[in-house]
Amino acid sequence: MTALDVVIMAAGKGTRMKSRLPKVLHRLAGRALVQHVIDTVTQLEARRVVVVTGHGAGDVEAALAEAGVESATFVRQEPQLGTGHAVQQAVPVLGDDGVVLVLNGDVPLIQAGTLQALIDRCGGKRLALLSVDMPDPTGYGRIVRSGDAVWSIIEHKDADERQREINEIYTGVMAVPAPMLKRWLAKLTNNNSQGEYYLTDIVRMAVKDGADVVSMKTLDGVQVDGVNSPLQLAELERAFQRRQAHTLMDQGVRISDPARFDMRGKLECGQDVEIDVNCIFEGKVVLGNGVRIGAHCIVANARIEDGARIMPFTHIDGERLGVTVGEDAVVGPFARLRPGASLGVDVHVGNFVEVKNATMARGSKANHLAYLGDTTVGERVNYGAGAITANYDGASKHRTVIGDDVHVGSNSVLVAPVNIGAGGTVGAGSVITKDTPAGARSVSRARQASIGNWERPKKGGQ
Ligand code: UD1
Ligand code: CA
Numbered sequence: 315m316t317a318l319d320v321v322i323m324a325a326g327k328g329t330r331m332k333s334r335l336p337k338v339l340h341r342l343a344g345r346a347l348v349q350h351v352i353d354t355v356t357q358l359e360a361r362r363v364v365v366v367t368g369h370g371a372g373d374v375e376a377a378l379a380e381a382g383v384e385s386a387t388f389v390r391q392e393p394q395l396g397t398g399h400a401v402q403q404a405v406p407v408l409g410d411d412g413v414v415l416v417l418n419g420d421v422p423l424i425q426a427g428t429l430q431a432l433i434d435r436c437g438g439k440r441l442a443l444l445s446v447d448m449p450d451p452t453g454y455g456r457i458v459r460s461g462d463a464v465w466s467i468i469e470h471k472d473a474d475e476r477q478r479e480i481n482e483i484y485t486g487v488m489a490v491p492a493p494m495l496k497r498w499l500a501k502l503t504n505n506n507s508q509g510e511y512y513l514t515d516i517v518r519m520a521v522k523d524g525a526d527v528v529s530m531k532t533l534d535g536v537q538v539d540g541v542n543s544p545l546q547l548a549e550l551e552r553a554f555q556r557r558q559a560h561t562l563m564d565q566g567v568r569i570s571d572p573a574r575f576d577m578r579g580k581l582e583c584g585q586d587v588e589i590d591v592n593c594i595f596e597g598k599v600v601l602g603n604g605v606r607i608g609a610h611c612i613v614a615n616a617r618i619e620d621g622a623r624i625m626p627f628t629h630i631d632g633e634r635l636g637v638t639v640g641e642d643a644v645v646g647p648f649a650r651l652r653p654g655a656s657l658g659v660d661v662h663v664g665n666f667v668e669v670k671n672a673t674m675a676r677g678s679k680a681n682h683l684a685y686l687g688d689t690t691v692g693e694r695v696n697y698g699a700g701a702i703t704a705n706y707d708g709a710s711k712h713r714t715v716i717g718d719d720v721h722v723g724s725n726s727v728l729v730a731p732v733n734i735g736a737g738g739t740v741g742a743g744s745v746i747t748k749d750t751p752a753g754a755r756s757v758s759r760a761r762q763a764s765i766g767n768w769e770r771p772k773k774g775g776q
Contacts, residue, residue: 316438317412318360319492323400324348324419325368325391330543336370338419339377340541342551343558344578344596347541348374350422352383357426358433361412362387364404365419368394396510397486398502405496413438414495416513418486421540423554428537429487432530436489440526441517443467444487446538447531454483455514457529464527467514471507482531484514485538494525570609584620597632608646616651619643619659630655635671658693672703675718687711692718692736700725717752 328337338348345353348365355363367374368391375388391403401416408414413436415429428444436442443464445457455467456477467484468477498516506512520527532538536553539546552573559572567583569575574591581595584603593607596614601607605618608626615632618624618639625646630637635653639645643661654671657663661674664681672689680686682699688711689703701722703714714728717736722728724742734740735752743759750756 317409318358318415318433319362319408319412320355320358320360320364320415320417321401321404321408322348322351322355322363322365322386322417322419323397323486324374325366325371325394325400326420327369327394328420328542331541331547332544336374337541339370339374340547342422342541342547343554343576346377346381347422348419349378349381349383351417351419351424352378352386354424354426354429355415355417356385358415358429360415361409362407364389364407366391366400366403368392368400396504396508397513398499398511398515401495401513402499402502402511405499408496409492410496412492413489414492415489416487418540420542421486421538423539423550424487424537428532428534429489432487432489435528435530436491438491440491440528441494441520442489443517443527443529444485444538445482445529445531446485446533446535447481448483448535449481451478451481451483456480457482457484463521464517464529465521466518469506469508469512469514482529484529485532486540487538488513490516494520494523579614590626602641611646625649640676686714688730689714689716691716692720694718695720695722697722698724698726698742702727704729 324338331337331340339346342350363386365386365388367388371390378386387407389403389407391400413433415433432442432444448454453470455469456473457464458466458468458477498519501519502511502515504511517527539550541547541550555576556572558577559569559575562583563569566585568588570590576594579595579597582600584601586604587601588606590607590609592609593611598615599613600617602618602620604621607624610626611624611628613630616630616637619641621642622639623644628646628649630651633653637651637655640658640661642659643657645663648665649663650668652670655669656673658674658676660677662679662681663669666683667680668685670687672686674691675693677693678691678695680697684697684700685702687703687705695716704727705711712730714730715733717734719737720734721739723740726740727745729747732746733749735750737753738750739755740746741755741757745758746756
């Protein structure tokens with residue numbers, strides 16, 4: 315097997331994005347465009363992956379480092395004098411043998427199978443170009459043939475009327491033997507309408523040298539579509555989401571409308587999972603057998619066990635700590651589960667209830683307007699409407715522990731650190747600052763008083 319080096323060009327400005335963010339850092343399905351390309355390349359087992367940065371180089375390099383990309387070598391292209399100039403910058407870190415695969419950092423949906431087929435066509439001895447037919451090829455480099463043989467690539471701006479009628483365009487992806495590439499790059503000039511060093515000029519050189527040039531046409535336009543504008547970014551996002559939705563549906567997941575489904579990360583689903591419209595999944599999410607997700611939910615970094623139901627408009631984000639929802643639990647509508655929320659079997663968390671860094675054991679319920687932060691809740695607890703754990707004293711967080719079978723009355727405040735003994739009852743409206751004994755009824759509100767024959771003040775003061 316010939317060694318493979320990959321060059322990803324990511325130095326361009328991306329003027330049409332009209333953004334301060336370098337183009338290749340714009341996100342598709344939650345990941346930077348260039349990261350999609352790097353992820354795909356990982357499947358090819360390359361010897362080296364070189365990313366050419368220029369515009370916003372520091373930002374691009376920092377973002378990829380932060381995303382944990384360790385496999386790439388960065389070279390800088392400053393100033394940016396064209397695609398040929400970009401690849402020239404990579405030459406010192408490329409091997410002298412093997413094959414070089416050139417990719418664009420702003421073409422996120424290219425697939426490994428397509429790249430491997432192109433590398434195979436190159437076979438260590440041919441210049442292999444990836445092309446596609448475009449109904450409107452304006453702006454692209456055209457594949458010019460003489461008979462069947464590829465003769466050159468002519469850039470749109472340098473093409474004449476007849477050449478502009480060619481619909482087969484160069485996608486920006488090529489596989490080329492390293493020694494040939496190095497030889498041809500050294501001879502590039504910028505005598506063209508844009509005054510740029512065109513990588514595509516090596517085709518003409520290859521033909522002149524008598525080297526084989528082949529073009530492999532892909533029928534899947536989405537794979538080679540680049541992102542130049544917010545509209546194209548949104549279109550590719552939809553295409554990507556549709557692809558992901560179809561993959562899940564092929565596995566049996568019932569997605570109400572694949573056009574209203576967004577997955578920005580990994581989603582693992584058991585059998586008989588149902589997902590209603592307008593849900594967003596982020597990070598790593600696992601849905602067990604028979605899980606149903608209602609409309610308009612956001613679920614990030616969470617594990618939802620078998621049979622659990624997430625009702626509409628629920629927001630779950632486990633961030634780094636994760637969230638777990640136990641078997642047959644019911645969450646929402648309008649619930650919010652934050653990092654470290656861990657709900658047991660049959661737990662119910664209802665509308666406008668926020669749970670953070672808290673465990674609720676089997677069968678416990680917090681159904682309305684409540685907050686549970688830094689709390690351990692036992693089994694079969696009923697946590698009343700409007701009850702709050704006051705977990706933060708302005709400096710540090712403290713824990714509340716609620717034993718099994720406790721009943722916390724509505725509108726209570728449990729001031730942490732505090733323990734509510736098992737089987738106890740907290741009277742509605744209490745502010746609990748001291749531990750309560752097991753089995754006791756604890757009340758801390760003022761005793762009710764009634765003043766007889768009370769006359770309300772009247773308007774005008776009489
Ligand atoms: C290039 C091809 C064209 C092809 C098109 C496909 C050349 C000369 N032309 O067009 O035949 O149809 O891609 O999209 O290669 N870049 C750098 N440094 C530079 C210039 C560009 O890194 O100095 C990067 C860009 O960030 C981008 C890629 O190269 O990722 C392509 O650049 P772009 O300007 O979009 O393509 P064109 O040169 O117009
Ligand atoms: Ca250009």
